[in-house]
Amino acid sequence: MGETIYWPSFFFLLCATLACAFAVAVLLATNIVRMAFYLVLSLSATAGLFFLAGADFVGAMQLMIYVGGTLVLLIFGVMLTSQERFVEMKTWSGDWVFAFLIGGMLLMILIPAAFSVPQWGGLKLADSESMVVQDTATPLGMGLLGARVDQLVEPPDRQEHSGPLQPGYLLLFEISSVHLLVVLVGAAYLARAKHKKS
Amino acid sequence: MAIFLSNYMWSWLAYTIAALVHVVLILNLVAISALVFIWLERKISGRIQDRLGPTRVGGKFGWLQTLADGLKLLTKEDLRPEGADGMLFRLAPYVSFAASMASYIAIPFAGGAYLLGAAPWAAQHINVGVFFVLAVLGLEVFGTILAGYSSASKWSLFGAMREAAQVVSYEVPLGMCVIPAVLIAGSMDLSLLGDRQAGLFTNWLIFHDPFTFIAFWVYFTCATASVNRAPFDLAEAESELVAGFHTEYSGLRWSFFFMAEYGSMLSVSLLASILFLGAWHGPLPIADWLGLTAEHGRIAMNAGKLLGLVNLLLKAVVGVSVMIWVRWTLPRLRIDQVITTCLKYCTPLAAVMLLGATVWQYQFPGRNFFGLTNVPQAVFSLSEGPPQAAKSGNPVTKGAPVAKVEKSKMGEGA
Numbered sequence: 001m002g003e004t005i006y007w008p009s010f011f012f013l014l015c016a017t018l019a020c021a022f023a024v025a026v027l028l029a030t031n032i033v034r035m036a037f038y039l040v041l042s043l044s045a046t047a048g049l050f051f052l053a054g055a056d057f058v059g060a061m062q063l064m065i066y067v068g069g070t071l072v073l074l075i076f077g078v079m080l081t082s083q084e085r086f087v088e089m090k091t092w093s094g095d096w097v098f099a100f101l102i103g104g105m106l107l108m109i110l111i112p113a114a115f116s117v118p119q120w121g122g123l124k125l126a127d128s129e130s131m132v133v134q135d136t137a138t139p140l141g142m143g144l145l146g147a148r149v150d151q152l153v154e155p156p157d158r159q160e161h162s163g164p165l166q167p168g169y170l171l172l173f174e175i176s177s178v179h180l181l182v183v184l185v186g187a188a189y190l191a192r193a194k195h196k197k198s
Numbered sequence: 199m200a201i202f203l204s205n206y207m208w209s210w211l212a213y214t215i216a217a218l219v220h221v222v223l224i225l226n227l228v229a230i231s232a233l234v235f236i237w238l239e240r241k242i243s244g245r246i247q248d249r250l251g252p253t254r255v256g257g258k259f260g261w262l263q264t265l266a267d268g269l270k271l272l273t274k275e276d277l278r279p280e281g282a283d284g285m286l287f288r289l290a291p292y293v294s295f296a297a298s299m300a301s302y303i304a305i306p307f308a309g310g311a312y313l314l315g316a317a318p319w320a321a322q323h324i325n326v327g328v329f330f331v332l333a334v335l336g337l338e339v340f341g342t343i344l345a346g347y348s349s350a351s352k353w354s355l356f357g358a359m360r361e362a363a364q365v366v367s368y369e370v371p372l373g374m375c376v377i378p379a380v381l382i383a384g385s386m387d388l389s390l391l392g393d394r395q396a397g398l399f400t401n402w403l404i405f406h407d408p409f410t411f412i413a414f415w416v417y418f419t420c421a422t423a424s425v426n427r428a429p430f431d432l433a434e435a436e437s438e439l440v441a442g443f444h445t446e447y448s449g450l451r452w453s454f455f456f457m458a459e460y461g462s463m464l465s466v467s468l469l470a471s472i473l474f475l476g477a478w479h480g481p482l483p484i485a486d487w488l489g490l491t492a493e494h495g496r497i498a499m500n501a502g503k504l505l506g507l508v509n510l511l512l513k514a515v516v517g518v519s520v521m522i523w524v525r526w527t528l529p530r531l532r533i534d535q536v537i538t539t540c541l542k543y544c545t546p547l548a549a550v551m552l553l554g555a556t557v558w559q560y561q562f563p564g565r566n567f568f569g570l571t572n573v574p575q576a577v578f579s580l581s582e583g584p585p586q587a588a589k590s591g592n593p594v595t596k597g598a599p600v601a602k603v604e605k606s607k608m609g610e611g612a
Binding site: 007031033034037040051056057059060061063064067068071072074075 | 283
């Protein structure tokens, strides 16, 4: 009955506007804690976009890693280390010009790229209604193990002859995580308080 | 519900009302439970300390005491320290409260997930619910840190720093204790996790094997610490820090911090009940014996769900009561002891429990109750994912059409 508001579009625009507005606020703020606060809001709005796209897992990841990570950054990176002169930060006009130049160039590359993908064009609502929402975390995890459940195009009888699965990203993932762990341990070792012999 | 309503009115109104119903229900659950828990806390602490607690307001047992307190708080002057960062100081309580309330969006209050077309009673059914709740619960500390920083008071800043260090540390074992339950159920979907434990209490995941039994207690300890309750309430240690991060707050803003605290206490207890204590299934399957299942029609099914809701809330209230009991029994730890408890005891314990539960599941697949009983057959059909029936009962989520677009794109790309 009556006219229909297309709610996903409405919430998409709301979240996108919030994300952009708070991103600008990060730039314009001078107090470093306020900057972090705006950054958290901007990242949360981005998480909202992910939830809107049905990517619950990525959205929760965004909340946990980026929003939670900003929190840790704020505490340990900013509040404990920043001295008087870094708490209030002023941006010089030279910085503005430089930032606009680089940011504008990136934007000029990104916008044509985004519009050049034909599948990202306007899809009819009727097309989207017929599809089924699936688990988002399961294909991600299976893809990490090498089984691309989203790309099963061959008929089932061919799968028996296709041999072992593709290696996937699990080994690479493990190598990089062990590498990060070693870096963390090294950083903690270097930064530990050194006791003087007395 | 939105679709049902849109037959009778404009669809924008229908969607708004459907959303508002969820919001109002959750808001009232948090607010009223805080009302009850504050009274309960005063009563229990009184009894533990051989006092009576509140007795006068509202006739018997002083059950309206919290309402009187609330009225008193409303009339207090809204103070702000001179050196404070005004905007952040005003916003901090709301950040805390919003984060605490947001976790309720994903918590299902009664299940029957996907069974015969029944949708779980959740504001928004998220298929990685456990992960979402954990992620959001970790954000509550942000309000505390903002409050501590913006108050321009050293006591507040000390409290906030302690809280930050504590919550960041305790998130690790907390997450690790949740994983065994997720592994056994094979899903991060809270409603599936709950229905995995249907039937007798022997199917509860706390009794699945010795490792999950210990993991539950580690979870409860870490949950107590992560919601900043005694004996881990270092952020507001009144003997050394005046009142910690909310030293400078008064009136309604101060009470928002308390609503947030009681809200998160309830939500971690709800999560514990869903993960380990059989969720909305009682110790005995009384709803099944009475015939309150989906086979006997809609009314019977919803009556069964109502029973499940009562079950879940009862378990959660018991969990909160245990937290209150612990608070008034144990002395407060020192900050180094708090961190030691986390890093030297809880984290290794949680890791061993995770390993043990994995090996147990590998050795005795399909066994429940310390390997003594078999997993009921009905459970195996649960992990198949949402069948067609789930779509008809579930109110269409706002994000769903866009999600479908994503899928169709992937299909075209492949």
